[in-house]
Amino acid sequence: MIADVTLRDRSRQPVHGARLQLQAFMSHPGMAPVLATAEERADGVYRATLRFTMAGPWTIVIQGSLPDGRTVTHRVDIPDVQAGG
Numbered sequence: 001m002i003a004d005v006t007l008r009d010r011s012r013q014p015v016h017g018a019r020l021q022l023q024a025f026m027s028h029p030g031m032a033p034v035l036a037t038a039e040e041r042a043d044g045v046y047r048a049t050l051r052f053t054m055a056g057p058w059t060i061v062i063q064g065s066l067p068d069g070r071t072v073t074h075r076v077d078i079p080d081v082q083a084g085g
């Protein structure tokens with residue numbers, strides 16, 4: 001799955017130069033998390049490729065460090081990842 005993450009500051013301006021890591025996991029035991037690093041592709045838009053290892057519900061946690069040293073964390077639940085996604 002291609003994941004595009006858009007970062008904007010409080011005045012809605014795109015945030016450049018952030019470092020974003022994505023960590024995807026399922027809630028049941030025995031599943032290794034899937035990790036990806038996002039690359040900035042456009043104005044404040046960061047793209048990562050996640051290779052899910054199983055169909056079903058996944059949670060993605062996005063952790064980022066901004067150029068000014070701040071950090072951001074955002075969680076996204078994907079209720080139904082399709083097989084092979």
Ligand SMILES: [Cu+2]
Binds near residue numbers: 026028031054056
């Ligand atoms: Cu699983």
